[in-house]
Amino acid sequence: MSRESMKYDVVIVGGGPSGLSTAIKLKQLDPNLNVCLLEKASEIGAHILSGNVFETRALDELLPNWRELNAPIKTKVNKEKFLFLSKTKSLSWPTWLLPAVQQNHKNYIISLANLCRWLAEHAESLGVEIFPGFAASEILYNEDGSVKGIATQDMGIDKERNKKNSYEPGIDLIGKVTVFAEGCRGHLGKQLIQKFNLNQGKDPQQYGIGFKEIWEISEKNHEEGLVMHTAGWPLDNNTYGGSFIYHAENKQLFLGYVIGLDYKNPHLSPFDEFQRFKTHPAIKRIIEGGKRISYGARALIEGGIQSLPKMYMPGALLIGCDAGTLNMPKIKGSHTAMKSGILAAETIFEKIKQNKDLSIYEEKFKNSWIYEELYRARNVKPSFRWGLILGIIFTGIDQILFKGKLPFTLRHKHADHETLKPANQMPKIEYLKPDNVITFDKTSSVYLTGTNHTDNQPVHLQLKDPNLPINYTLEKFDEPAQRYCPAGVYEVQKQNEQNKFVINSQNCIHCKTCDIKEPSQNITWVTPEGGGGPRYGNM
Amino acid sequence: MKILVAIKRVIDYNVQVRVKEDGSGVVTDNVKMSTNPPDDNAIEEAVKIKESGKATEVIAVTVGEEKAQETLRKALAVGADRGIHVKVDGIIEPLAVSKILQKIVDKEKPDLVFMGKQAIDDDCNQTGQMLSALLNWPQATFASKIYFKDGKLEVVREIDEGLETIEVNLPAIVTCDLRLNEPRYASLPNIMKAKKKSIEQLNASDLGVDITPRIQQIKVEEPPKRKAGIKVANVAELVQKLKNEAKVI
C-alpha cells in the first residue's frame, strides 16, 4: 500500500536548538520557503534535557533582539566555583586558574527545554509547520541514492505488529533538502553515517551519560546565578566525569552528573554514582531540607572535531549533536548546535536559490567560529585517558598556556562499547540503599519523568540476537544494561531457575545509552510510537 | 443532527502533579497539558456518529485560557467541524461552565451534547448534570455504549453495581466513560486541515454569564505519605495486630 505523501522545501527532523535554528533562519532568509519540523516528543521541549549554562553567541546572531522578545534567558551567571572532591573533603580551585573555556561570567543559567519552546513559538509565527508527537522512523531515498525525505511512524500497531482499530498509517514527508537534527545518537543519523560513510577517516565517536535532577532548595542555601562544577569523588582517577550544580531562578537548583561512557568496569552504575555523589558533605549541605522535583538522563556526545563526521550528503544535512558539535571542555553544545543549524539554513537557501551543492556546508563550517572553537578544544577529552590528575595538568598547559593551539592532535582510540573489561577482572562496587531524602532508586526517579508509551506496541529496543544477553553478556560482563540504563528498563530475572532478559520498554526515557554502550552493539534503539517517552518540564 | 462536544484542557495524565509550596494550588508552570482523557472519547463518539451519517455537524467547545485553543485544534484534527472558544482566565467552577454551555446550546441548538464524565484535574463530575438541569434535558452519564433507536438514544452506563441500560429522548446530554471507544490518532494531513478550520472566540462576559467563583479554596495539600507496611508471620499475629494495634476489630 502506498502511503500518503506531503512535499516541502525543507523537512527538519528534531525540535532541539539545532533544528529550530535552521527553521527560523530559513524563514528569515525567505519567508516563502515551505518548512516543516517533526518532533517525537508530545510537545516541543518534552525530550530536551540539558544543564544548562547558555552561551548566547549563536542566539545573538539568530535573533539579536531576544531580550525584547522576552526569551526565557534571565539568570546571569554571577559567581563560579570549582571543587575537587575526595571522599569527605573538598578543595576549592581558584577560578582565575581555570581555562577561559571553563569560565562562565558572560553566560546564563537557563532551561534549554523552555528555550526550545520559545524558539518553536517564534518559528511558528514565521510560518514553520511544527508537528510534535510525530517521530521520523525511516529515511526515504531517491533512485539515485540521494535522501528524499523521511517517513513518519505508523500509529496503532500492536506488539505482534498487527493493526489495531486505531491504526493510522505513517506518511512520507518529502523535502528538497532534509535536515537531521535528532541530537546525540540520532537513530536515523546513525544510519546515514553508515550509509554515506560520513565518519570515514575520523576517530570513533565518544559519548557520556548525563543525569539531571531539579531541586527546590531552602532560601538560605540558594544563590541565584552561582555555577559550580566538581571533579573527583565518587569516581576513581580512571573514570572521566564530574558534576554540575547551577542555582537557577525560583529557588531551583539544577544538579547533574556526567560520566564518560568509556568507563571500563562493568559493575559501575552511573545512576548510583550520581546518587552517591549527592551524599558528599559539600553537596548534601546544599540540598538538605529541599525537595527533588524532576529527574532525567540523556547521553551527550563528546568526541569533538576528531570524531565529527562529514555533515552533508546528497539531499541532506546532519547537524548539532546528531553529528557531534558539542564543545567538551566547555560541556556546552547548545550554542554550537544552533550555529550549525544557522549554517545549514544558509547552505540550503543557496542550494534552492542558486542551485549550489550542499557540500558548501563544509566551507561555511570551517570559516565560522564553531570550527575554531572545536579545534581548540580538541585535546582535552582524549588527555583524560591518562587519568584525572594528568588530564588536568595537560589541560592546564594546553588550554591556559597554548589556548588549544598545541601543534598536535590527540586521538580517540576506542569506541565506548569496546572499553568494558570482563566482570571477573574488575572490582565489584558496593552502592548504598537510597534514603528517599537525598538519594533515590530508579523506580521513584522514573516516576518523576512522566514517561509513558502506549502499551501494546512493538518493543522499541531491538535485540539483534535475543539470546546474547543471557548466553554471553551476562556471563562475561554481568549484563551491564541492568546498571547503565538510567531508567531500569533492563532486568535479568530468574524464572523457573532460568535467567531471563526482560525489557521494560515503557519506562525508556530516550537517553540512547544502551544503543551506545552495549558491548556487542546488540541493542538498537528505534522510534516508538510518536508522543511516547518522557514529559520533561523545564529540563 | 448537530452534536456539541464540550472539552477541557487539563494537566496531562502522565505528569506527577505537585502542590505549590504556599498551598494555594498545584503547579502548572512548565507542565505538559492535554485534553481531559474522557473528552477524547466524547469527540471520538461524535465523529463516529457523523461518519455513520446520523449527524451533520460536530462542534467542539472549550471554556478556558488562551492556550485551551490547542485542545480545540486537536479536536478539529480528529474530525470536529468547527470550534468555539470561550475565553476565561483563572479558576472557573462547574456551575459557571454549565451556564456558559447553556448559552452556547441556546445559540447553536444541537440535538446532543457530549462531554467527558469528569475532568481529571478537579474530579468534580458535575458539569454535565448541571447543564442537564439548566436546560431541562434528559441526561445519560458514564456512557460506555450508545445506540440510536427510533429517534431515541439507548445508553449503557458504567455504574458501581455493574452496567445499566437506559433510554433517553433527544435532545440529551451524554457524559462519556473511557470504555466508550478507542480515540483515533490525529494524522498529519488532518492536523494541517485543522489549522484552516474556524474557531469562534467569545468572552464569558459577552454571553452575560457571571463566572465569579462561589467556593473559596482555603488550602491545597498533598495527601499524607503512606507508611511502610509490615510483614506478619501468621494469621494469629495479623488478628492480634488488627485488634490491639490498629483497633479495627
Ligand SMILES: Cc1cc2nc3c(=O)[nH]c(=O)nc-3n(C[C@H](O)[C@H](O)[C@H](O)COP(=O)(O)OP(=O)(O)OC[C@H]3O[C@@H](n4cnc5c(N)ncnc54)[C@H](O)[C@@H]3O)c2cc1C
Ligand atoms: C546533562 C547535560 C548537560 C548539558 N549541559 C549543557 C550546558 O550547560 N550548556 C550547553 O550549551 N549545552 C549543554 N548540554 C548539551 C546540549 O544539551 C546539547 O548540545 C544540545 O541539546 C544539542 O542540541 P540538538 O538540537 O543537536 O539536539 P537535542 O537538543 O538533543 O534535540 C533533538 C530533538 O530531536 C528529537 N528527535 C530525535 N530523534 C527524532 C526523530 N527520529 N523524529 C522526531 N524527533 C526526533 C528529540 O526528541 C529532541 O527534541 C548538556 C547536555 C546534557 C545531556
Ligand code: SF4
Ligand atoms: S532503554 Fe536505553 S535509551 Fe531507554 S532509558 Fe534505558 S538506556 Fe536509555
